[in-house]
Amino acid sequence: MIQAIDRAARVLSSLQGARHLGITELAGILDLPPSTVHGIVKSLQQHGLVAKEPGGQRYMLGPALLKLSNVYLDTLDVRARAMRWTRELARRTGLSTRLGAELFDEVIIIHHNRRPDGSQQMLETGITIPVHASALGKVLLAYHPTAADELLARELRSLTGDTITDAAALRLQLAQVVERALAVEVDEAVLGESSVAVPVADRSGAVIAAVSVVMPSSEWPPEAGVLNDLRETARNISRELGCATWPPAVRPRDDD
Amino acid sequence: MIQAIDRAARVLSSLQGARHLGITELAGILDLPPSTVHGIVKSLQQHGLVAKEPGGQRYMLGPALLKLSNVYLDTLDVRARAMRWTRELARRTGLSTRLGAELFDEVIIIHHNRRPDGSQQMLETGITIPVHASALGKVLLAYHPTAADELLARELRSLTGDTITDAAALRLQLAQVVERALAVEVDEAVLGESSVAVPVADRSGAVIAAVSVVMPSSEWPPEAGVLNDLRETARNISRELGCATWPPAVRPRDDD
DNA sequence: AACGGTTCTCGATAATGTCGAATATGCTCC
DNA sequence: GGAGCATATTCGACATTATCGAGAACCGTT
The missing domain is CATH 3.30.450.40 (GAF domain)
Structure with missing residues (x-):
């Protein structure tokens, strides 16, 4: 199990539960330093898997998930x-x-x-x-x-x-x-x-x-x-x- | 950009395009050694983001994406x-x-x-x-x-x-x-x-x-x-x- | 039953992500 | 509107961690 991917998945999972989370909050949930979490979130964001909430500085799940899920159902x-x-x-x-x-x-x-x-x-x-x-x-x-x-x-x-x-x-x-x-x-x-x-x-x-x-x-x-x-x-x-x-x-x- | 996460996202993206892919095929698309791809896919699989196709030995997108996407829409x-x-x-x-x-x-x-x-x-x-x-x-x-x-x-x-x-x-x-x-x-x-x-x-x-x-x-x-x-x-x-x-x-x- | 093409395992190597400190940014309260 | 605080973000040295090759196991096929 690759650590970075495991953590990324945990980020998605946390956002699934809480809808909107800041870096610090996420860091708290995952028990990791904020800078580490930031790197993960930013990577996910680049692929549209996570998005910044409009207005705020917190993050939420991203639109790419909807596309993936749609393909999943078609598959x-x-x-x-x-x-x-x-x-x-x-x-x-x-x-x-x-x-x-x-x-x-x-x-x-x-x-x-x-x-x-x-x-x-x-x-x-x-x-x-x-x-x-x-x-x-x-x-x-x-x-x-x-x-x-x-x-x-x-x-x-x-x-x-x-x-x-x-x-x-x-x-x-x-x-x-x-x-x-x-x-x-x-x-x-x-x-x-x-x-x-x-x-x-x-x-x-x-x-x-x-x-x-x-x-x-x-x-x-x-x-x-x-x-x-x-x-x-x-x-x-x-x-x-x-x-x-x-x-x-x-x-x-x-x-x- | 964290390499492992980037690669994981690329895996998802490839599966989005091709629906079903084996490790070797994926390795070909991503231009990576099969063993590396295998590690990534296995990590994604553990979180339900990727799943083995029923019967075959190829992989497809996983059910966790549907859940995530559903929450995304709710969010x-x-x-x-x-x-x-x-x-x-x-x-x-x-x-x-x-x-x-x-x-x-x-x-x-x-x-x-x-x-x-x-x-x-x-x-x-x-x-x-x-x-x-x-x-x-x-x-x-x-x-x-x-x-x-x-x-x-x-x-x-x-x-x-x-x-x-x-x-x-x-x-x-x-x-x-x-x-x-x-x-x-x-x-x-x-x-x-x-x-x-x-x-x-x-x-x-x-x-x-x-x-x-x-x-x-x-x-x-x-x-x-x-x-x-x-x-x-x-x-x-x-x-x-x-x-x-x-x-x-x-x-x-x-x-x- | 034997082969070719897979997926999958394992371990040494060095590339990679990690995390602390420092900076920038944005929010809140005065 | 401005100061202060809390949060997000950047950066770089370090060591943990992912990587990748070689080989084992597996599956489907001939």
Whole structure:
């Protein structure tokens, strides 16, 4: 791990948390001398990864990230394939759908279909949710035991009163997830919101993403038809990616 | 400029262009030994900025970029303020609107409102357009002479037959842009598409973004009402940002 | 099963980033 | 409007740190 790059990434990460930071503040967070931080920030700035906030003398994330991220989304084969299937899923179920991938101890939403009732809803692509508090996350963890082990070794943060924070309880759920190829979550991330997720696998049979439908907890549990549509969607996407058999198999423990 | 960070940024940039690259390919592009590139890529990977493509042994951009970019958009004050005004602008004019900011020699779209006729249109947030081939870009250049000087010193790439590639011609247009506080573009970026843009300034009076309406070239020129609505929109956004007078003044040459 | 082309590991070298002190800049309070 | 303070920024000597070549391991292919 190259030190300078590690530090640069930490700078981006800090700015991700705090939005606007001065050199001194950053130096405080990273526990480095201000002059060192200044050099890093200036290097990032030259590439547009960081920008000076208009007016002030603090720094913020830069516009180059938006361009990179846009290309990232375009690069994702799963996403391109999944889009038409999830749109259809949203139409059939009348619910909003998400496609999520693992990002350390979070799930990042790489595609979002709004529920088709025409109500005003924010676009969720790009937001992240702790893995342990989402159906998407439970699916990804269940099929990636190494990540699960790592996560369960740490303290689990509670988001609502119903977030599962007990390692043993979560591990039990993960086992069930694999059995049913389906994970659920009720009020665990956001009060009043619940979801069901299923795995998406690629040619190699590895689970690389998960699809979910989100519904108001008042409509819980979902009808059997919804679950079937959801499973069918995941199977179709996986098939398009060249996956031979669905549901997929759990990836071996040390495979990374 | 820290070498390691510069190289890391170049790696990201290369992956932005090529989508998928192996270590050797990257090494070729950057003209570095493969082992050096490997170290850089591995460091980026640890932070999720780069990821191994599923299946293959090549690398691609990573999911962390999506999260960073999402925060970047949230951080942008202009964008938050502009959104309601551009939505209204789209409604009144029946056209799609864009909010753009400068990213080196390109304009990056930081917000996009689809035209409200209900037709299927792709979301343009995050795409980039060469500054010299867009109305948005001409506005940004006109108010940022240092950037204009730099750009005009180089060769201008042609996107359509109508792209302005002559430095003198462009410089003349930029002068007019400041006079009218308005830039136009007809078929210069995409055939059949034309746009008009106006500047958005912040508290300090500096132009930090531009708003535009985009229309089919068949509807060109826009009615006077559209131009008024556009100007009004930019003035409203600028006022919300604490800008005292609109149209804004050109930023002095060496001010960066 | 053997080959060619990869990615990846390791360690010595010297190039490189680091960090303290000094300077410049900009904000705040009087 | 001016003085004072806090912050950003520059600079250069030093030693930590990244670099790069050689070789091992790996993968896909013939």
